[in-house]
Amino acid sequence: MRKWFGLSVYMMLTVCACLFTLPIILVFCGSFMSQTELKSIYEKADAFVRLIPSPVSTESYYRLLFSNDAYLAAFWNSVLIAVYTVAGQCAVSLVVGFALWQKSIPGSKLMKAVYAFVMLLPFQVTMLPNYMQIRQIGLYNSPWALVLPGMFAPLGVFLMIQFMQGLSNEIIEASLLDTSSPVQVLVYIVGPNVLPAVWALALITFAESWNMVEQPLIMLKDAWRYPLSLRLNQQGEDLAITFAGAVLFMTPVYFLYQMFKDSLLAGIERVGLKT
Amino acid sequence: MADAKKAVRSLRIFLSIMLLLTFFSRTLYQATLPQVTAVSISGGYLTLNIPVQNPLINSELTIDYVLCVENLSSPLKVKRIYGQINQMYEKDSALVEFDSYRGAYALKQAEIEYEEAETALKLWRQSFDQRIRDIQKRTDELHSAGEASMEEIRMLNEERKLMEQDGIHNGSSLTTLETRYNEAKRICNVLSELSEDDWILNAPDKLWLTSLNVEKEGEYWGIEPVFSYVPDGGDLYVGVSTCLSEEMIKAAEQIVMYDGRGKRSAAWAFDHMEQIGENCLLWAVSVGENAELPENDLYFRLETGYYDSLVPLDAVFGEQIYLVKERDGSWGQTEQYVCRVDGKRIIEDDQYVLFETAEPLRDAMVVVDWDRPFEDGDAVVLKER
Numbered sequence: 001m002r003k004w005f006g007l008s009v010y011m012m013l014t015v016c017a018c019l020f021t022l023p024i025i026l027v028f029c030g031s032f033m034s035q036t037e038l039k040s041i042y043e044k045a046d047a048f049v050r051l052i053p054s055p056v057s058t059e060s061y062y063r064l065l066f067s068n069d070a071y072l073a074a075f076w077n078s079v080l081i082a083v084y085t086v087a088g089q090c091a092v093s094l095v096v097g098f099a100l101w102q103k104s105i106p107g108s109k110l111m112k113a114v115y116a117f118v119m120l121l122p123f124q125v126t127m128l129p130n131y132m133q134i135r136q137i138g139l140y141n142s143p144w145a146l147v148l149p150g151m152f153a154p155l156g157v158f159l160m161i162q163f164m165q166g167l168s169n170e171i172i173e174a175s176l177l178d179t180s181s182p183v184q185v186l187v188y189i190v191g192p193n194v195l196p197a198v199w200a201l202a203l204i205t206f207a208e209s210w211n212m213v214e215q216p217l218i219m220l221k222d223a224w225r226y227p228l229s230l231r232l233n234q235q236g237e238d239l240a241i242t243f244a245g246a247v248l249f250m251t252p253v254y255f256l257y258q259m260f261k262d263s264l265l266a267g268i269e270r271v272g273l274k275t
Numbered sequence: 276m277a278d279a280k281k282a283v284r285s286l287r288i289f290l291s292i293m294l295l296l297t298f299f300s301r302t303l304y305q306a307t308l309p310q311v312t313a314v315s316i317s318g319g320y321l322t323l324n325i326p327v328q329n330p331l332i333n334s335e336l337t338i339d340y341v342l343c344v345e346n347l348s349s350p351l352k353v354k355r356i357y358g359q360i361n362q363m364y365e366k367d368s369a370l371v372e373f374d375s376y377r378g379a380y381a382l383k384q385a386e387i388e389y390e391e392a393e394t395a396l397k398l399w400r401q402s403f404d405q406r407i408r409d410i411q412k413r414t415d416e417l418h419s420a421g422e423a424s425m426e427e428i429r430m431l432n433e434e435r436k437l438m439e440q441d442g443i444h445n446g447s448s449l450t451t452l453e454t455r456y457n458e459a460k461r462i463c464n465v466l467s468e469l470s471e472d473d474w475i476l477n478a479p480d481k482l483w484l485t486s487l488n489v490e491k492e493g494e495y496w497g498i499e500p501v502f503s504y505v506p507d508g509g510d511l512y513v514g515v516s517t518c519l520s521e522e523m524i525k526a527a528e529q530i531v532m533y534d535g536r537g538k539r540s541a542a543w544a545f546d547h548m549e550q551i552g553e554n555c556l557l558w559a560v561s562v563g564e565n566a567e568l569p570e571n572d573l574y575f576r577l578e579t580g581y582y583d584s585l586v587p588l589d590a591v592f593g594e595q596i597y598l599v600k601e602r603d604g605s606w607g608q609t610e611q612y613v614c615r616v617d618g619k620r621i622i623e624d625d626q627y628v629l630f631e632t633a634e635p636l637r638d639a640m641v642v643v644d645w646d647r648p649f650e651d652g653d654a655v656v657l658k659e660r
Contacts, residue, residue, distance in 0.1 A: 066304075255285050
């Protein structure tokens with residue numbers, strides 16, 4: 001009985017996994033189809049979805065990379081925005097997290113509560129105040145309008161505090177007595193110990209920044225400043241370009257996941273245990 | 276760990292490829308764009324054939340003339356006018372041969388009108404004087420009759436007072452009759468000055484070609500007379516003007532209706548106006564002796580909201596042209612792209628088309644040639660002719 005139950009759960013999970021990965025597989029297969037073939041599949045209500053391209057065509061990649069410089073421009077826009085956001089978010093989260101983790105700082109509990117509350121607010125609620133502030137400080141239509149809110153997102157701080165709960169207070173106190181410099185303690189003691197959490201945070205932030213659509217749509221005016229996530233939405237009826245663009249769009253995130261998946265799992269696991 | 280190393284290597288390769296493509300993207304991209312040849316919409320000449328048919332003008336006369344657009348801010352000017360076949364007329368030389376029979380008929384009609392107006396005025400004055408005398412006589416009789424007739428005397432006095440002050444008698448106004456008489460006399464004088472010998476004109480002080488300026492300033496089209504007759508201080512202008520579109524003719528007609536003949540001191544009023552040919556308007560205006568001429572000569576007010584531009588013939592495809600415009604490119608630099616503009620062909624010759632559009636095309640670059648097909652909004656590489 002128990003064996004059958006385990007098997008059915010396994011089957012169900014396999015089906016779920018297939019369903020989740022199906023869009024990615026469709027996009028990957030579609031990127032090797034011609035525009036005509038894609039139209040015949042996706043623009044007819046009664047057409048059956050095909051996975052195998054017939055014939056296999058790399059025309060969409062050629063058109064995407066060689067006859068259109070908009071994709072490459074948007075790609076580097078995305079890279080710059082994501083890299084700056086990740087670097088800033090990790091630095092800010094590490095420092096603020098360390099400060100709030102120390103119970104000796106007055107008001108740290110309240111600050112933590114505020115961070116947790118802000119983290120729970122949906123993007124649509126903070127969108128308008130963010131937009132107004134960005135306009136007031138003159139950063140509208142600049143990449144910094146996307147980088148700055150990302151750098152100071154509360155999730156990183158929350159994650160760091162949770163992760164630091166696992167650190168030994170005695171070691172930190174001893175280090176402080178030894179060096180009397182919190183910066184040195186952060187760099188040499190806390191930093192190396194929370195590295196898995198930093199990598200996990202970097203990956204999450206990168207994915208979030210790489211995929212954002214609403215923020216650039218609101219904060220940027222010039223089309224040439226758009227990141228790839230937004231540019232992909234504007235390909236119009238050219239399905240071949242859209243499919244090929246989507247595959248290349250996913251590639252960096254996939255490689256980064258491969259690089260940091262161990263740290264990500266470890267980080268999330270430890271944060272989860274503490275939470 | 277091995278996976279992470281592989282991923283790092285793959286990511287490096289991926290980014291290197293993207294970087295390499297980025298370095299060459301501009302060159303590769305430019306090579307794929309259509310190369311178009313464009314010219315600036317600035318000037319040219321338009322040769323038109325306008326058949327002229329008018330009671331005062333020989334119906335067989337055809338005026339061929341050349342419109343010159345130096346640029347869109349300058350007026351369309353006639354530099355040379357060709358009259359009858361194989362005969363060229365320079366500026367200020369005559370080219371109109373009037374129909375003497377119809378001219379004499381017009382003069383006769385004017386003389387009849389003059390005589391009728393004079394007779395009507397004379398009869399009115401006689402009748403007026405007679406009535407005044409009758410009132411005077413009856414008043415004297417009533418005075419002698421005594422106080423019982425005072426009411427009738429008062430009424431007669433009031434009637435006399437009204438007649439003398441307002442000049443109204445038998446339902447006719449003296450002012451109206453005098454105006455009709457003066458007008459008829461004036462037209463008669465003008466037409467009689469154009470004696471039979473003058474119907475073939477070559478004297479610059481009679482009816483001569485000045486120029487044809489079709490000028491647009493803001494919402495106004497200005498049209499100067501082609502042939503002008505200004506005897507001693509200015510009285511009658513006769514002109515043949517091009518009408519570049521039906522809307523223009525309609526607009527001009529509306530002005531005639533609006534201004535009427537009575538407001539000619541404030542605005543020019545048309546004594547005669549009719550469309551001759553598809554794109555041509557003949558008009559005549561008279562200006563009172565003390566009237567102040569508008570500073571900018573004669574203007575038709577047009578509110579069609581359209582702009583006319585002289586576009587090379589090979590730039591017009593059906594009812595549309597393609598302009599080369601600039602926009603932000605993918606890397607923030609400017610790039611050229613083609614933008615379709617729909618319009619209407621007004622008139623054309625073998626080189627240019629007068630093209631009517633909803634937006635001004637001043638100094639715009641218009642596509643005249645290309646090396647591969649393109650669509651509205653496509654980026655292109657501009658090759659100036």
